[in-house]
Amino acid sequence: MDTTDIFLYAGYLLVVIGSILALIMPLISSLGDPKSLLKTLVGVVIIAAVFGIAYSSASGDVAAKYMADPFNITPEGAKMVGGVLITVYALFLLAIVGIVITEINKIIK
Template identity: 85%
Template sequence: MDTTDIFLYAGYLMIVIGAILAILMPLINSLGDPKSLLKTLIGVVVIGVLFGIAYSSASGDVAAKYMADPFNITPQGAKMVGGVLLTVYALFLLAIVGIVITEINKLIK
């Protein structure tokens, strides 16, 4: 094991610790204010509903060459990836619309 492997494992460890802290710290801070937990829960539910709509409208079609080695893509996997992509597209569009509305609102005020 050379130093590159050691630094990679240290980086992986820091990513895991950062992810755990990114999830736990807001929860610990919001225990004093339960309304902020409700807002977070509403956001998670909205994204979940958006993903459900995107997943149900995604196609599970896979070309024959991708069903074989080395890809081994299943129709369920293709549908999941399609659902995630449609969700990302919808959130991106929603962010752009929000930015435009905010800038128009600043111009008016």
């Protein structure tokens, strides 16, 4: 194992630690204000609902060449990836609409 591998594993470890802390620290800081936890829970439920709709509308079709050896993609995996992509597209569109509405609201005021 050379230094490149060591630095890659160290980077992976730091990403995992950072992700865990990014989830845990806001929860710890919001324990004093339960209403903020409720708002967070509502946001998570909405995103889960959007993903559920996207997952149910995604296709699980996989071409035969991608089911074979170097890829080994299953129909369930293809459906999951399709659901995630549709969710990202929907949230991107929602963000763009929100930006446009905010800018129009600024012009009017």
